[in-house]
Amino acid sequence: MTTIAHPAVLGEQEAPAAHALAATVDRRIRLFNRCCAGILIALALIWLVPLAWAVDTALKPNAETTKITWWIDNPTFDSFRAIIRDTDILNWYASSFITSAISAFGTVVTGSLAAYALSRMRFRLRGVVFWFILIGIMIPQQVLIVPLFRELDSVNLLNTYWSVALPQIPLAIAVFIFKQFFDGLPRELDEAARMDGASFFRTYRRVVMPLCRPVVSAVAIFTFVWSWNNLLWPLLAMTNPKLMTIPVGLATVQGTYGIRYADTMASAILGALPLVLVFLLFQRRIVEGIAGTGLKG
Amino acid sequence: MASTTEAVDRIRPAPVPGPARPGRPESHGRSAALFLAPFVVLYVLFIIGPALYGLVMSFFDTSMVKPGLRSFAGFDNYAEALGSSDFWHSLWHTIWFTILTTPPLVVLALVFAILAERVPRGRWFFRLAFFLPYVLPSAVVALIWLFLYTPALGLAGKIVTSVGLTEPNWLGDQNWAMVSLAITTVWWTLGFNFVLYLAGLQEIPRELYEASAIDGAGPWQQIRRVTIPLLGRTTALVVVLQIIASLKVFDQMYIMTDGGPNFSTRSVLQYIYDVGFTSYRTGYAAAASTLFFLVVLAISAVWLMLTRRQSLGWAAKAGGEG
Known part of the structure; x- marks a missing residue:
């Protein structure tokens, strides 16, 4: 630079x-x-x-945390051990990981398939479908919590991984990000494949998708991070402590530590750790993704 | 929920493609239906369906603890919300929060990005420092800042008193609570706008700086005459995305103050949460949600109009990158 x-x-x-x-x-x-x-x-x-x-x-013992100093007399990992031992944090990790992975995977697959149809296929009602999906960009999930809760309650899906993962999959913006990318790819590429007799699906799978690794990873990373950090919906959907996601679990036990500040901070750090890793691993992709698409959670 | 600029701009000029067989337009109805089905089914089930269901519910006395929609209420729920001081207060808190957070989140991000643009080395370090907080869950941010704000034991108070000021009761004082939440939010989400501005800065041609330097412009004039005007479009984007994001605030208040003290930080989303899930007044909560949605929609519409006018520029900028 x-x-x-x-x-x-x-x-x-x-x-x-x-x-x-x-x-x-x-x-x-x-x-x-x-x-x-x-x-x-x-x-x-x-x-x-x-x-x-x-x-x-x-890293301080709980007793030392009332002194406001950077110096630690007796550094210890006790607080981390205590959190892992006394809370369901390992379950929360699993829950967050499973629901975020399903959401990210589902968003990438369903979003790119729909975008491919909108970008490359000729069919009636194409314009209608296009605007129908565009409406979705305008609807924040936060205004849907009340009806969504009743809907999932009525089919007994609350307190399952699906209740958290499924509603986060249909992300209208992902369709438009993929479509924008597909529109920018030269048509000759997939037309050549189609002429050779490849089906639309084969063309999508073997020709188009391999060319969009950057956009796939940007969408996947972002939906994973958003889903991981989502609080409001999982808070309503998951009331079983064993099934809570990391943010819900931390928000729920917050305040139960009292003055055990070292434990509180240890729980915050353990909750942050996976995303710090994601950030360090994909730093460039994340930053390029924002710059290229203007995604905002 | 996400938003984007280029994506929306680029969707308009989309000529219907087709295999290159002139004179024989072929329809791909079946394939298209198969490709669209997975998304559209989930989209109807979890976005459009609930949206319509919520709209219907808002005209009924629906209750969380009773089955069915129950009795028709007409516009009663809306009238009640519009006449409820609790609703207006919570809406005002959300707007107050937006007013407190948007200017610093835009201005500081701009300043940080302009500074970073002039520093050749250590990009990764600035990105780490400013952007890392953005990927953390709200609960983690809240736990850390609750500790920083702890009266008498928190680092924030220590810093304030060490420069000779009196420590405010950060989250316990009605006049301070929202400001404290705003400070936390600025720390948490500034990195996103910072990165958007960094991307905007890359678009400014080097030659403009060189030309202005030859004309004898100092760095300060360069920033005022070249950088800031040319970042106008990025600023418009950052401002509107930020307003929409701030209006949707819930997490910080829910975890750090639970809307208190004395409901002085209860956001409109938490109001909906309270009436819907604590008072079980589902129909009324749905009506409040609809009113809130209209506010966000009005602002999104402004944003769409803004970006539409600039669509050519955005489309060119977006290039092939996703």
Whole structure:
């Protein structure tokens, strides 16, 4: 990545005065950029304080947490052990992982199939289907909790992984992200495959999907993270402590630790850990995904 | 729920494709139905169906603990919500939260991105520091900040008193609670806007900076005359996405203050949650949901109109990247 500094190469015929001016501006800009770096590093460190403080506190024994100091007299992992032993956090991990994986997988598969039909096939009512799905972008899941709860209650699906995973699959925005990507692919590619007698499904599976790894991974990572972090719906759908997702579990036990701050922080860190890993592994993909699609949870 | 700019812009100019067999238009009705079915079935079951069901319910005295829709109520639920000071208060809290969070989340993200643009090395570190909080679950963020805000024992109070100020009762004081929640939210979600702005900055041609430098423009003038005006479209996008996201606030209040103290931070979504799932007044909660949806819809419509006008630019920018 280039930075903004050099007034670049001036034409040969430029007067020496222009060179002098350029040199001054160049120096000023470089100094300015160095100040920017200093300020930004300070801000970044401030931004990291809450997380660092949480880690620091979690490594203290509970008794030490009433002293506000970074220094730890007796560092220990006891709080982490206590959380794993005394709460259902391992179940919550499983629940979060299963429901988020189903949601992410389902969104990618159903969304890309629908987008492929909208992008490449000719059929009646195509425009109607298109607008019908577009409406979905406008409806936040949060306004649907009441009817959704009754609907799933009436078919006895509450307190199952399905009740959390299934409603998160039909993500209208994913269809449009895939469609946008498919529209940008040269038609000759899949037309050649179709001419060779491949079915639509085979073309989709063998020709088109392998070309959209970047968009598949962006959609998959995002739906996984959103689903993992969703609180409102899983809070209503999962009341069995063994089936709760990580955010619901943490929100529910919050306050039961009293002054055992080290335990509280340990539970927060354990809850954060999987997503920190996802972030570290897919940092570039996540950032490119936002930049390319403007996705927002 | 997600939103996007380019996706919506690019969907309009979509000529119907077809196999290159001129003179014989072929319909793919069956294949299309098969490809669309999995999505459309789930979409009807879990989005459109509940939306219509909720709309119907909002005209009935439906109860959570009794089966069926029960008696027809006409517009009574709506009239009651519009006449309820609790509803208006919660709507105001949500709007107040949006007012408190949107300006810092836009301005700070812009400032951080402009600073980062001028620092050649250590990109990964800034991304880590600013963006990592965004991927954390709200519950994790809430637990950490509840501890930071603990009266007398929290780090936030210690920092405030160390510079000679008196520590506010962060979450316990009606005047402070929403501000404290806003601070937490800015810390939590700033990274997203930061990344959007970084992407916007990449679009500005280097030559413009070089040209302005040759004209003798200092860095401050460059930022004011080149960077900020050219980021106008990104800013429009960031602002509207941020407003919509802030209006949907629920988690922070639910976990950190439970709407308190004295209901002063109860958001409209928590109001719906309370009347629907604590008072079991399903029909009334559905009516309140519909009213809230109309507010979000009105703002989304503004956003669509804004982006529509810019669609060419966005479409060009989107390129082939997903």
